[in-house]
Amino acid sequence: MTGLVPIGEMLTQEAEQFASHRQWRRAARSYHDALAYGCQLRRKGNLVATLQGNAVQAMALKSLASRARQMDGEAALMLLQVLKRLRPVRGNASESLQQEREWGSRQLAEALRERKSLRGVLRSWDMGFERIVGIEWEWQFRFQPKRAVFQTFRNAMEELAKEAALPHGRRRFGLRAPPSDIFNQLIVSVYYGVANAHTRRDAYWEIAEAQLAIASYSSQNQGRLPSSLSELVPRYIPNAPQDPFSTGPLLYQPKGSLKAPLIYSVGMNGRDDGGKLLPYSGPATDKSDLGVLSLAPH
Amino acid sequence: MRHPRSLTSVAAVRLAWGALSVALLGTAVILAVYDHYAQQPPDWKPAPPSYPIPNGYDDFVAAAALVPVQPNESYSLTEAERAAVLARARLGLGRVCQAPSEGTGG
Numbered sequence: 254m255t256g257l258v259p260i261g262e263m264l265t266q267e268a269e270q271f272a273s274h275r276q277w278r279r280a281a282r283s284y285h286d287a288l289a290y291g292c293q294l295r296r297k298g299n300l301v302a303t304l305q306g307n308a309v310q311a312m313a314l315k316s317l318a319s320r321a322r323q324m325d326g327e328a329a330l331m332l333l334q335v336l337k338r339l340r341p342v343r344g345n346a347s348e349s350l351q352q353e354r355e356w357g358s359r360q361l362a363e364a365l366r367e368r369k370s371l372r373g374v375l376r377s378w379d380m381g382f383e384r385i386v387g388i389e390w391e392w393q394f395r396f397q398p399k400r401a402v403f404q405t406f407r408n409a410m411e412e413l414a415k416e417a418a419l420p421h422g423r424r425r426f427g428l429r430a431p432p433s434d435i436f437n438q439l440i441v442s443v444y445y446g447v448a449n450a451h452t453r454r455d456a457y458w459e460i461a462e463a464q465l466a467i468a469s470y471s472s473q474n475q476g477r478l479p480s481s482l483s484e485l486v487p488r489y490i491p492n493a494p495q496d497p498f499s500t501g502p503l504l505y506q507p508k509g510s511l512k513a514p515l516i517y518s519v520g521m522n523g524r525d526d527g528g529k530l531l532p533y534s535g536p537a538t539d540k541s542d543l544g545v546l547s548l549a550p551h
Numbered sequence: 552m553r554h555p556r557s558l559t560s561v562a563a564v565r566l567a568w569g570a571l572s573v574a575l576l577g578t579a580v581i582l583a584v585y586d587h588y589a590q591q592p593p594d595w596k597p598a599p600p601s602y603p604i605p606n607g608y609d610d611f612v613a614a615a616a617l618v619p620v621q622p623n624e625s626y627s628l629t630e631a632e633r634a635a636v637l638a639r640a641r642l643g644l645g646r647v648c649q650a651p652s653e654g655t656g657g
Binding site for chain 1 (some may be wrong): 586619620648650652
């Protein structure tokens, strides 16, 4: 990890510090900067840049969602505007895969022009294959027609980018048919998780927006919570927040397990597990939903 | 006087060697031709990347260089150092930003 992600972390920590002192305007600015940084960092970059940008965005969104209840209505509205403004530039999976396709094509074409072996290319992409790619594969790499390998890479990435543009439920995990050459079989499989990583980020985005909308609603209604998320429409948010992991809206429990409003996505398994969230930001398990626990108001 | 059977055997052996040599040579030629074909690099040429000047990404990288990230991914900064890092990163936020499309990009 380079120092690029820690900068996003520092911006988020700065926002949390301001928030803990109820300096909402300054906190809102820091949250804005953290999210804008996450959007900028990945702009037109390769997969590494995309993942760094996504990590920063997710970090800021989780913090924002957890602290929304502590905010005053004005700060919450201000941050809702920030999320609305940044939404079009936050980046998506299909775009990321297209960018990676161009980056990868450039790297591959240059390496092959320099007569580098495919094994050498795998090593230079630093995806961990050097540990599993043995010398016994050298002949396979040697005799694979390089132009065909190159074209297969471009076609496979194009297909993955198209798949990633589909809603989560209609997406295929991987390609219609595996690539015929060993190089692409290894490389392309790395990109299978890109779409899901973005869907997770999208879910956090929707949850943060919904939590902010609830905070605004609550401050303008003497602390009362909406009975359903549709009560927030259209005054606070234009549409009921959709769950990117399902075909329905995000799920809402006005009094969640900690007597706080809980908004959650069904997560990877596509099933409502009753709002059972993981206590840490690890990979989703088969029996968990995706959400953020709210901190109690000051 | 030569035995006719010996003559036939010698000729057969010579013929076999000849055929084998031709086959080996042919295989070598085929392999060489195939290898030449297989090693042809793609003729795809990307458009040269154009970056904004100044590029906000350069400010991010400069700010990141001020963060001494340890191998265990931890870092420790004084308030003043932290402020300098964030100021440099914010400079980049005010500019058009484009991540590199060359090199490792990370």
